[in-house]
Amino acid sequence: MGIDTGPPIDPRGQLNRLLDEDPADLYENAPCGYVSTLPDGTVVKVNRTFCAWTGRPASEVLGGRFQDLLDIGGRVFHETHLMPLLRMQGAVREIALDVLRVDGSVLPCLLSAVEVRDDDGAAVLVRATLFEATARRRYERELLAAQRAAEASEARARALHGVVSDLAAAISVDDVAAVIVQRSREALRAAGAALVLVEPPRAGTGVDLPGLTLIRSEGVPPPLVDRLRRAAGEQPARGVRSLLLDDRLRAERPAIAAELAAAGFTGLVVVPVAADTRRLGVLIVGIGDVPGGLISLEEPGSRQAIPAADVDLMSTLGRQAGQALERAALHEATARQAERAGFLLDAARLLAAAADVRETVERMAELAVPRLADLCVVDLVTEQGMKRVAARHGDPVRQPLADRLREVQLPPGGTAHPSMQAVLEGRTRWVRDLDDRLLGEITTDPRHVETVRALELGGVISVPFVADGRVLGVVTLCADRRREPFTAADVEVAEQLALQVALVVAKAQRYELDVRTSHTLQANLLPAPPPPVPGLATAVRYLPATHGVDVGGDFYDVVRLPGGQLALVVGDVVGHDITAAATMGQLASVHRALLVDAPAPSAVIDRLQASWPVLGLQRMATALFATLDPATGRLRIASAGHLPPLLLDGGRAEFLPVQPSRMLGAPPAPSPAAEWTGVLPTGATLVLFTDGLVESRTKDLDVGLDRLLAVAASSGSADPDALCDRLLAELTGPHRADDIALLALTRLG
């Protein structure tokens, strides 16, 4: 028997039955949601699938608006995109929307819709299908989250790269501060940022707490920085720390909380700035809405600690900033060093060219302001006590105040005045801040106080000039409050400057002493005015050189010999110094001694030549020796290498052709000295002179001699005094490289 296989299978019939299923059932139980709405969103039809997915009965959905079933983002998107698109293109496809279930959970959907229009094109109905897209949307969100994370990471990398490249170009501490403040603000989208440094490479902004100085702030109010500095003490944080403006902060740190609120910050991030292990300072980043910027998405006070990635970024920024600051500080120090070295070099050049003590200190004072200081005052130690010789201000507007200071005489010893202290102790005094107490101690009268106050002096450095253990004076440098305070490096430069000045001043003082001594010596060595001789008028002149170390060896003498004759001499000892002057003195004495037996001029030369080694005279000399008989006018002249004498007679001038023999002190000539013999006519004038007269304005001797002839010929005077004055006036200037001796003698009628 066969197996009962049951009713015959009719696949075709079953399929037909399924295909013939009630379309209403298909609508209700389709694998997607169906929603039909009026153009304004009012739901007029919805299927069971949608109701099942959302947990909302049809009765609740119908009559409500479709957009009200969406989350807030969906509602906005509906208004800004979905509705306009339907109106404009009649259909939308694959719009991602989140439908709210009745329990508040979210059903991620993809929606496609068409707008049904009437014959006039007016919208009648919107038919929408919704497919659940939970898995797909989750995947998309993960992709998006990964993309956002990658973007954030890239943004951090970009921020860091930007910082590194900007810092590479930052030269000064200020540059570094500007970069780090601006960049960190951008990186964290912060409302403000500020850089505070410990023992900053340059001095600060007038904040009174030692140790921590605000270098730069953008949007972080100084009172907040100050409050934080007080809270932190002098030790900046080691790790990145964040501070939130929350109830706890308000309770525990009300002052800081108040400053945060006043600044509009919801929190702070404090980032250590360090190089290796050295803590240089902190970067303060204020979190909050950027003024004029977009509203933060975070609820006020809801912000938790900053993300770990941002902490890493900020730590790195802090380290980069630290290294850049060290680099900048080194660079600035090098630049300052170079500038100081340049200054000292300039000082050396200027001082080398200065001629005397006064000029030296004046030049130094001019040099010091404003490069090294605002005000430079120099006091010299003199026999009469301290004497203020220079006071220069770098600002021309304040020079009158400096001039007033110049009138101030420092009180005698025992005062706290840094200049006096420096002189008394022989070492540098550095007053970092000239406060009222000290001002009261060092000023002499109310006007002095007023002057110093008007100068707004801050730091004062007084450095003595010491040479050979002797304090010669003191230079005082002052910085006013507009300038950054002095540093140890400034003091060092001031000391080096003082050392240079000390050497120059010592040399100049020694020289001035020498000059005074030589001139005194020379004046004493020169003879008294020539004796009056009947029938003769005589005039003599001696002019010392005006600069250099010149002290003359020129001399003249007029001596009455026994028997009525007159002996004349004009000579020039080689060299311009005390030795020359001394040699001249000896020579003049020896010459007088030789005159005892009234020798002829040539004999004088021969005797001097012969005895020169015995006399021990250290210099050679030239000289003209002459004798004159006043009664007859008989004249005998011999020359030891000297310029010829001038004869002026009746408007005619000529040099007498005296044959010169060798200079005194040169190896003696084999033959005796030659002698010129003649008569000085009545009314004629004889002029004996040294080369200073003809070499004063020109280095060419012949030109000088020609000028002498011309001037003498044109003088038209028989008075030897007038002639001397005329010759000196015409032939010499205010500056003489050499000294001049001049002797003129007129034979009266």
Added chain:
Amino acid sequence: MTPVTVAERNCVRVSGLRTGRPMVFAHGFGCDQSMWRLVIPDFEVDHSVVLFDHVGSGNSDLSAYDREKYDSLAGYAADVVEICRELGLSDVVFVGHSVSAVIGVLAAAQAPELFGALVMIGPNPRYVDDDGYTGGFSRADIASLLDSLDGNHLGWSRTMAPVIMGNPDRPELSEELTNSFCRTDPEIARQFARVTFLSDNRADLPGVAVPTLVLQCRDDVIAPDAVGDYVHERVPGSVLTRLQATGHCPQLSAPEETTAAIRAFL
């Protein structure tokens, strides 16, 4: 690369009666100048009608998008001023929808000499609620909104962008692309959304010195009634007209009513 004119940059289109009073229509966040297609025929009869796309939207020149410039509404306002100047307009009736209503306020402050009247459709000077102020959104709402925008790139694809943006005169190229009027570069859309929904321009309202119409729809989730009242109170001498239309885009959902309200004001 040839320099882009303002007209090219903002895809400016001028129509209507050239000698008529100029009306500049500015679309809001979302789509582009097509938003005005149902209202402009009426105004073209007696006005010179200027339409444009904000940079980053519609057929504007995406290469002109500058993240820094467009990080605030002032950047968009500057573009409006440039457009008016380039076209030599004056006594402009500026019709701004949604965020562009506020952009109009900023533009009028930047160049008061250009503008003669302001029409603000569904304005909202600050979307985020604040102490004593209802903007209609919490911060969480805006965060959620920005997230859902991220989920809808509306057929955008970088490979298609040149085709879409480069051929405004050949619509057949874009017909096969869905949602063509509202698509743009997702990054630009995101930033525009941030600038739109996170700006606070309440302080700019009292500075408006031209006759102003505030058009307020019913049931507008983006610009609730309270915000319309707020704008009306703060803009000196402004007129508030409540429309029967619901939603945020009356120029699409109720063009006749919108047109009539504007004409009544003008």
